[in-house]
Amino acid sequence: MRRAPLALIALPWLLAGCQMPPALAPPSHAEIVRSELRQLLASDHPSGGAVRLYSRSGRLDYRVECASGQVCRVRVSADGHVIVTPYAGH
């Protein structure tokens, strides 16, 4: 009895692996905000992890709670500097 070539057996498996991934839904606004805040904080708080909660207390002024439990305030000063400080109000 003649055996099927290995390539024929493997082909369906290979094709299954090469299928295009399903189109991802665009991220929600909250996901984008969390991602931007996370990347902004990455240099100051590399161990902070993902942003768990955030709230905006004014334009360019955020209270951010990281997965590590760190809470900080991120705001922009009058001269355009981004200032990250531990949040004092919790």
Add this chain to the structure above:
Amino acid sequence: MLDMPCHFVMRPLFLLRATPALAAAAALILALCGGAARAAGEDTHAAVLHACPKVQQEIVDLDMLAEGLKNSGAVGMFEKLRLKSAIDELIGRFKAFHRGATQYTLAELQEQYELLMMRIAHQLQDKDLALHGQLCNAWGSIWATLQDRGRFMEKFS
């Protein structure tokens, strides 16, 4: 005068057909209301970023900002790529918005824009004073272009 409610002129459009004088008056009120809206927008910008350093050369759009980032020594190569990608994604969201997509509201897009500007400013501050100053000064004018459908489509379509 500037605080007058501007929405009332939008309702009785049939009155515009009534008399030329009435139409002229409505046009005048609309012009004043437009000025008030612009003034309010500028005040919001001024209230937060009122002490930007003076700069020799101004940035007027996101392309110039991206070009400045590309040539800046303050940002590492991988971060440059990440920021360029983030700028392109934001422009893509604005394109979709101006073509009628409702995934994000204009207020949400403004927040996304400002967070991206914060992220870029954070990278530049204390390292590239010239580009940081340009970014600070251009914060409001870039937003004005992004939110204005006509100006945006002229630039990006």
